[in-house]
Amino acid sequence: MQKLSRYIYFDHSATTPVMPEVAKVVYDAMTLYFGNASEPHIFGVEAKHILENSRVSIAKAINSYADEILFTSGGTESNNIAIFGIAEAYFQKGNHIITSEIEHPAVHMPLRVLEQEGYEITYLPVDSSGMVNPQDVKNAITNKTILVTIMHANNVMGAIQPIDEIGRITRENNIIFHCDAVQSYMSAEIDVNALNVDLLSISGHKVYAPKGVGALFIRRGTKVVPQIYGGGQEKGRRSGTENIPGILGFAKATEILMSDLRERTGRVSGLRDYLKDAIMEKISDVTYNGDPVKRLPGNCNFTFKYLEGSDIVSKLDEYGIAISAGSACKSEASKASDTLLAMGICPEYARGSIRISLGFENTREEVDLLINILPEIISSLRNHYPLYKEKDGDRYFVF
Ligand SMILES: Cc1ncc(COP(=O)(O)O)c(C=O)c1O
Numbered sequence: 001m002q003k004l005s006r007y008i009y010f011d012h013s014a015t016t017p018v019m020p021e022v023a024k025v026v027y028d029a030m031t032l033y034f035g036n037a038s039e040p041h042i043f044g045v046e047a048k049h050i051l052e053n054s055r056v057s058i059a060k061a062i063n064s065y066a067d068e069i070l071f072t073s074g075g076t077e078s079n080n081i082a083i084f085g086i087a088e089a090y091f092q093k094g095n096h097i098i099t100s101e102i103e104h105p106a107v108h109m110p111l112r113v114l115e116q117e118g119y120e121i122t123y124l125p126v127d128s129s130g131m132v133n134p135q136d137v138k139n140a141i142t143n144k145t146i147l148v149t150i151m152h153a154n155n156v157m158g159a160i161q162p163i164d165e166i167g168r169i170t171r172e173n174n175i176i177f178h179c180d181a182v183q184s185y186m187s188a189e190i191d192v193n194a195l196n197v198d199l200l201s202i203s204g205h206k207v208y209a210p211k212g213v214g215a216l217f218i219r220r221g222t223k224v225v226p227q228i229y230g231g232g233q234e235k236g237r238r239s240g241t242e243n244i245p246g247i248l249g250f251a252k253a254t255e256i257l258m259s260d261l262r263e264r265t266g267r268v269s270g271l272r273d274y275l276k277d278a279i280m281e282k283i284s285d286v287t288y289n290g291d292p293v294k295r296l297p298g299n300c301n302f303t304f305k306y307l308e309g310s311d312i313v314s315k316l317d318e319y320g321i322a323i324s325a326g327s328a329c330k331s332e333a334s335k336a337s338d339t340l341l342a343m344g345i346c347p348e349y350a351r352g353s354i355r356i357s358l359g360f361e362n363t364r365e366e367v368d369l370l371i372n373i374l375p376e377i378i379s380s381l382r383n384h385y386p387l388y389k390e391k392d393g394d395r396y397f398v399f
Contacts, residue, residue: 007320008366012206012298012359013155013183014324019208021256022249026210029245037242038233047244054251061254062200063191064217070237071247074214075182076106078201079149081216081238082178083110085224086147086199087119090176094144095119100132100161101342103151107180111149120144129291130159130343138169148177152195153184156339156355157290158299160188167196176222182206182214186257187265187296198222204246208359209253213246264360269297271367272358276300278371283378289340289353298358303345306382307352315377321370324355 009017018026029050035043037051052066059066072078087097099111101123111121122140126132132150141148148170153160163179170177178199181190185202192200199222204213218224218237230239257264276288285305304312309325316323336350345353356370 007322008362008369010321010323010356010358010362010366010370013158013296013355013357015205015211016208016359017361018210018249019253019256022209022253025252026245026249029248033244033248035244037244038231047242050244050248051242054247057251057254058202058215061186061190061258062202062217063193065220067235068192068217068220070216070218070234071242072214072216072238073212073243074205075104075180075201075203078182078203078214078216079104079106079178079180080110081224081227082199082201082218083107083114083147083149084227086176086178086222087114088225089223090146094142094146096122096142096144096146098122098124098137098140098145098148098150100124100126100150102126102130102132102154102156102339103149104155104180104182106182107149107151124150126159126342128344130154130157130289130339131291131294132161132166134162134165134169137166138173141169141173141175145173145175148175150177150179151183152179152181152190152200153188153296153299154290154339155183156337157301157343158183158296158357159291160184160294160296163195163197170198171196183296186254186261187298189261192217192219199224204250204253207250207253207257209250210246213243213250215250265297268358268360268362271362271364272298272300274364275356275358275367275371279374282371282375286378287345289343289345296357298362300356300358301340302354302356303340303349304352304354304378305349306385307378308385309352309354311381311385312352312354312377315381316370316374319373319377321373324357325353 033046033050035047037047055066055069059069115121124132124136150161150166152163167177176198179197180201182201182203186207198219200217202215205211226237228239233239287303289301313325336347340350340353
């Protein structure tokens, strides 16, 4: 097998490269429009102008009002503000929160903290394709429920949840609904009114903008107690000097991606299906995880029986191809993904999972290179895997 002469990036669910047009405006904002948006002089006024125009761009992308957009440092902060902010604001009404078993740690960890403080959290199961059943949300609601938080698209296997149906249920029951849309923003159309969500988290670095910027949509009339205090920026809801370069980059990336969202996502999902079909055909003992249709355009998640996902990642890395063994923040640990376990995949097999996440700059040629080398890598790893045995045409996995 030949080593590749250049690197190929297939880990867009972890992060994306900044688009050159975006890097250009970020640079300009850092060097030319560097004023503090709270100051009244020309530098401050320019910065404020950029800030408010960027807010309009983000709002337009999700069909909200500009004053419903709160800029943050990213998806993790948006989720934390939403969860702690609602829990604090509505604690007199109740202490029950509904979520799913497959949320990102940026939702699960704040919920664990609330659990320690006496909140009751219901973790809804998913089916074998990774979908939450809206009926389960309805059944879990009690007179103490103050918040439902369910992600739009899963970061591990890409399933897109029936957020509009869940939103209808929360609306009918007068319960606040938060949605972590970090993975789906700019990969699926998002209309906060059609989805019936009250809060929605998004992040810049997943959409070809810099790291360290994100936003939280907060529907007018939704009370959220601030979690960061200081100079009163963002109308007192999130203090701290605004990250104008990051915010401008986030808005610019949004404008570029929104201009041909359907065409781009259609092309990426076509490439994704081409890759999926080839792998399923050329390699044995492999399953494709997550709903095959309702999923992120770039996400492919496979389980290769009798292997460790981290070994496949390392081997591909030697050949210059970057993929992930799970979700980014967990890939250093050789541990089965909680999401895949929640879908009922047995732990021994779930460990042999990889995520290949394509972006719009990937080409058919790059995908073909992966298709050409992966079967050989899988077969060579299986031949050397100590727990894998083959006898008389049958395969055994010695647990
Ligand atoms: C679904 C989901 N939510 C939240 C986050 C955290 O976002 P950020 O890295 O911007 O803090 C991620 C990042 O991987 C994610 O995939």
